[in-house]
Amino acid sequence: MWIVIGCWLVYTVLSLHAPATTNARFQLSSTWLLVLRLTIIVPLFYIWTTAARGATTFKTYAMLVKDGREGRAFNDIANGLLWTVAYVIALSLSGSMIQFFQHWQYYDALVVIRDHLPIMIALVGFFLLYRGSDRLRNAAEFTTWTSGTFGLLAGYAAFSIALVLGFSQATPLQSSAQSSMTILPRTLLLYTQILPYIAAWFMGILAGVNIAKYAKNVKGVLYRRALQNVVYGIWGVVIFSAFLQALALVSRYLLNWQLAEIVLLLYGLMLLYSIGFIFISKGAKYLTKIEVPE
Amino acid sequence: MIKNGTLYSQVTSITEEYLGPAAERFVSRQISFHLGKQPQELTSADLPKFIEWSRVTLGLLTEDPDIVNEYVRKLNELVR
Numbered sequence: 001m002w003i004v005i006g007c008w009l010v011y012t013v014l015s016l017h018a019p020a021t022t023n024a025r026f027q028l029s030s031t032w033l034l035v036l037r038l039t040i041i042v043p044l045f046y047i048w049t050t051a052a053r054g055a056t057t058f059k060t061y062a063m064l065v066k067d068g069r070e071g072r073a074f075n076d077i078a079n080g081l082l083w084t085v086a087y088v089i090a091l092s093l094s095g096s097m098i099q100f101f102q103h104w105q106y107y108d109a110l111v112v113i114r115d116h117l118p119i120m121i122a123l124v125g126f127f128l129l130y131r132g133s134d135r136l137r138n139a140a141e142f143t144t145w146t147s148g149t150f151g152l153l154a155g156y157a158a159f160s161i162a163l164v165l166g167f168s169q170a171t172p173l174q175s176s177a178q179s180s181m182t183i184l185p186r187t188l189l190l191y192t193q194i195l196p197y198i199a200a201w202f203m204g205i206l207a208g209v210n211i212a213k214y215a216k217n218v219k220g221v222l223y224r225r226a227l228q229n230v231v232y233g234i235w236g237v238v239i240f241s242a243f244l245q246a247l248a249l250v251s252r253y254l255l256n257w258q259l260a261e262i263v264l265l266l267y268g269l270m271l272l273y274s275i276g277f278i279f280i281s282k283g284a285k286y287l288t289k290i291e292v293p294e
Numbered sequence: 295m296i297k298n299g300t301l302y303s304q305v306t307s308i309t310e311e312y313l314g315p316a317a318e319r320f321v322s323r324q325i326s327f328h329l330g331k332q333p334q335e336l337t338s339a340d341l342p343k344f345i346e347w348s349r350v351t352l353g354l355l356t357e358d359p360d361i362v363n364e365y366v367r368k369l370n371e372l373v374r
Contacts, residue, residue: 291316
């Protein structure tokens with residue numbers, strides 16, 4: 001939690017002292033710029049700490065049951081959740097840091113790192129969520145591949161094809177902000193950004209399916225009740241962090257949106273994503289109570 | 295490892311209907327904390343005390359008295 005608060009303080013300092021050139025795209029007065037920065041900084045504190053609290057509460061539960069049959073599975077899921085929290089922090093922090101290096105000779109390299117670091121984190125997080133959910137599948141012996149899963153993945157396949165086509169045919173944005181699309185070839189970005197995101201979301205969907213099926217099939221009426229909140233929370237985190245990642249991707253490369261639209265959507269999604277962690281926290285507290293009721 | 299058919303495994307099996315994978319840990323904890331024994335050493339003579347403690351502890355986990363009463367009824371069947 002202290003790491004998250006530390007990151008938030010760094011983000012606050014960087015945002016309040018951001019170079020004026022970053023305002024070139026939107027041409028806001030200094031008062032409006034301050035108001036805008038505060039409307040981002042203050043909700044971010046709530047979002048980051050709520051998410052961190054949910055993930056650490058679940059991690060505490062996972063540590064408690066680490067010697068049990070499902071211990072390793074829950075540990076993977078807890079670590080996956082911590083990585084998704086790291087994703088949201090890295091997304092905001094990398095964006096605010098890079099503004100200070102606009103005139104540095106290696107600025108382009110930093111832009112490429114900024115655009116690729118979050119996907120690396122998202123990939124690790126969703127992989128851990130999937131691996132944990134697969135371990136739960138082995139423990140409770142159910143099958144992932146039912147008609148419902150195939151239906152869900154058919155919809156996802158259609159979305160993925162649309163994303164790849166949209167990305168391949170889009171015209172690069174005429175924006176003051178530098179992005180990897182103006183530095184690297186489009187085909188390379190397809191393999192280093194779009195396909196990794198598609199793979200990460202695919203694993204996220206499978207993780208959500210497996211965890212929901214585990215909660216439905218596992219023995220224990222009270223245990224299932226506690227897990228239900230965790231299931232809602234993990235679905236929330238998977239869906240909203242995937243939307244968040246998709247929005248970060250398309251707003252950087254494909255859509256020339258207005259400032260208000262980007263800010264509202266981005267922070268609306270982050271808020272919904274943090275609500276997922278409230279459910280996880282609630283479920284994890286109940287699961288912990290089962291383990292340590294006295 | 296507890297052999298199937300022992301009193302401990304019967305108690306765990308009933309508890310599993312309510313607490314799932316947490317059942318074994320729950321039962322072991324009740325026996326060692328409240329009876330001061332190893333789980334394998336649970337005997338019929340310990341059951342009334344075990345059931346009483348389990349009723350209290352499960353009551354902390356749910357506000358549904360039907361679940362607690364049903365659990366206690368199933369455990370009491372082992373006493374007979």
